[in-house]
Amino acid sequence: MHIEITSTTTQQQVHDELRQLRSGDRVHCADVGQFLFCKRLLEQWRWSDVLLLMMDDQKQVLKQFKYKPPAHDEVPRERLLKDQEQVVHALEKVFAHCHKVGLQVVSFSDGLVVVPKDLAEDPMALCSAAALGINDFETYTTFAEHLD
Structure with a gap:
């Protein structure tokens, strides 16, 4: 779910609307x-x-913000497991959609790219304009990177 905050929304309305948010919701602001x-x-x-x-x-999107707790604020293990399950579910939906529309997600260099399935085997296509890089926000790593 997301809520829209316009320039005419009062601060009290903003406060009340934000209090209704649940985990994973988004807030869209106009100014x-x-x-x-x-x-x-x-x-x-x-x-x-x-x-x-x-x-x-x-x-x-012009700007985005997500509160990041200080390092000393430890997240409970149950919360991490719930977040992990939600992320896995979301990724599975994305991969199912890629399959449905004929796209392939490929590990290339130190990141991920998306290419049409028929080009996924061509190494030259992986570094061409046909491959769109995925911004992984530094969350994707390979097993080999953990061995170094």
């Missing part, structure tokens, strides 16, 4: 002032499971 207000509330409440986005008129 900087509302974005900063929402960011401050999420930081105060220490909600690390809500994504805050500032969007332009074409629905392009």
